[in-house]
Amino acid sequence: MQKEIICTECANRCHLLVEQQGEEIIVSGNRCPRGLKSGREEFLGERVTVHGFVRCGEEKIAVQTSKPVAKGMVYKVTLALKRVKVDGPVSAGMILAENISSTGADLIVSEGE
Numbered sequence: 001m002q003k004e005i006i007c008t009e010c011a012n013r014c015h016l017l018v019e020q021q022g023e024e025i026i027v028s029g030n031r032c033p034r035g036l037k038s039g040r041e042e043f044l045g046e047r048v049t050v051h052g053f054v055r056c057g058e059e060k061i062a063v064q065t066s067k068p069v070a071k072g073m074v075y076k077v078t079l080a081l082k083r084v085k086v087d088g089p090v091s092a093g094m095i096l097a098e099n100i101s102s103t104g105a106d107l108i109v110s111e112g113e
């Protein structure tokens, strides 16, 4: 089984190829050790990108975390979305909250908004 993953740990956004061979998880395409950890965790489903909605007046805006967060933080991030208020126009990729729930990920407007 193989999966292509974009490492979001830094601005280089390396394209990782992660594959499982027996018990071993092999990551390639990373330029540094952080990519090994990030690729492995995302491949195994230990980290996920959180998607949701926040209010902007009477409308709801689709949002997501800027990078995958630990699965154990998903509920906390989901709760935090209820406290995020947005005024004015938004565009895809706009940061609405930095370091949401201390995960290291920002809350951004999803693509297609």
Ligand code: SF4
Pocket: 007, 008, 009, 010, 011, 012, 013, 014, 029, 030, 031, 032, 033, 034, 035, 036, 038
């Ligand atoms: S593998 Fe390293 S250099 Fe590449 S995006 Fe991830 S953190 Fe950045």
